Amino acid sequence: MYKALVYVTLKPSILDPQGTAVKKGLESLGFSDVMDVRVGKYLEVSLEAEDKQEALTQVEEMCKKLLSNPVIEDYCFELVEG
Amino acid sequence: MKFAVIVFPGSNCDADCFHVVKEVMGQEADYVWHQDQTFKAQYDCIVLPGGFSYGDYLRTGSIAKFSPIMIEVIKFATQGGLVLGICNGFQILTEAGLLPGALVRNKDLKFVCKDTFLKVENNETPFTLDYTQGQVIQVPVAHGEGAYVCDEATLEKLKANKQIVFRYSTSGGETSPECNFNGSSDNIAGIINEKGNVLGMMPHPERCAETVLGNDLGKHVFTSIVSWLKGGRRNGE
Numbered sequence: 001m002y003k004a005l006v007y008v009t010l011k012p013s014i015l016d017p018q019g020t021a022v023k024k025g026l027e028s029l030g031f032s033d034v035m036d037v038r039v040g041k042y043l044e045v046s047l048e049a050e051d052k053q054e055a056l057t058q059v060e061e062m063c064k065k066l067l068s069n070p071v072i073e074d075y076c077f078e079l080v081e082g
Numbered sequence: 083m084k085f086a087v088i089v090f091p092g093s094n095c096d097a098d099c100f101h102v103v104k105e106v107m108g109q110e111a112d113y114v115w116h117q118d119q120t121f122k123a124q125y126d127c128i129v130l131p132g133g134f135s136y137g138d139y140l141r142t143g144s145i146a147k148f149s150p151i152m153i154e155v156i157k158f159a160t161q162g163g164l165v166l167g168i169c170n171g172f173q174i175l176t177e178a179g180l181l182p183g184a185l186v187r188n189k190d191l192k193f194v195c196k197d198t199f200l201k202v203e204n205n206e207t208p209f210t211l212d213y214t215q216g217q218v219i220q221v222p223v224a225h226g227e228g229a230y231v232c233d234e235a236t237l238e239k240l241k242a243n244k245q246i247v248f249r250y251s252t253s254g255g256e257t258s259p260e261c262n263f264n265g266s267s268d269n270i271a272g273i274i275n276e277k278g279n280v281l282g283m284m285p286h287p288e289r290c291a292e293t294v295l296g297n298d299l300g301k302h303v304f305t306s307i308v309s310w311l312k313g314g315r316r317n318g319e
Binding site: 010013014015017018021066067069071072 | 140141144148176177182183184186187188189190191231232233265
């Protein structure tokens with residue numbers, strides 16, 4: 001059993017109004033040194049696989065086909081056992 | 083002419099589209115459930131209505147593209163059949179790869195429900211031939227994620243191929259940045275695929291298709307489809 005920790009983020013070229021709003025919120029709290037905030041998604045996918053390589057291949061495909069939209073998003077993930 | 087209105091869990095403009103096709107246009111229409119594996123009749127046009135299919139989970143339209151009927155919709159579109167995606171339908175079409183680009187959160191993060199002015203940038207499509215080139219029409223929008231984005235190369239291609247069909251404008255037809263309430267690239271409100279048979283638009287023409295509603299300019303999207311189909315080019319065959 002493996003667990004994939006998947007991070008989906010907006011491409012740098014895509015404006016992130018949520019991130020801008022969060023940045024303003026942080027500034028109003030006094031965190032005046034905040035340069036930028038980008039809001040993304042975090043997903044945990046538990047899966048059964050023969051070995052780590054097969055799990056990697058599967059998660060890669062999941063990211064490409066559904067978890068992210070390549071037009072607007074980038075993804076990366078970590079794979080942990082158990 | 084026979085229209086199919088696809089119903090996803092969370093669609094909420096399906097009845098409006100059905101009503102316009104059947105009652106206003108006097109054409110045949112069927113609701114088609116998203117779980118259907120095949121079309122039970124032959125259709126001339128498929129409508130993907132607005133709403134919040136699958137609760138907009140993950141990304142708008144991202145789960146709907148895997149509905150069984152979408153395989154048939156994609157096949158129909160590939161064969162040249164007319165497909166109209168309105169609002170969530172537009173989002174589904176981009177997720178399904180039938181239209182380029184994507185739709186993201188409105189720039190001010192607000193759900194915007196209001197009348198907008200659209201400039202008809204291309205009236206030589208099956209969906210706009212009953213409009214005049216450059217005509218300005220008033221059509222309501224209702225979306226939180228309607229900012230159209232695509233990369234530079236795609237935008238250039240859209241422009242070069244006249245694939246930008248509707249742009250947000252002033253009542254006088256100026257496509258100024260002030261009219262771009264949701265932050266779309268180049269004020270884009272609706273685009274068509276390269277082949278010219280799949281149209282996606284965020285505004286709702288089905289909500290302004292009768293004079294009793296105070297405005298019936300949206301009706302011509304539907305009359306255009308019928309006019310075009312009557313021109314002898316039956317699709318999906």
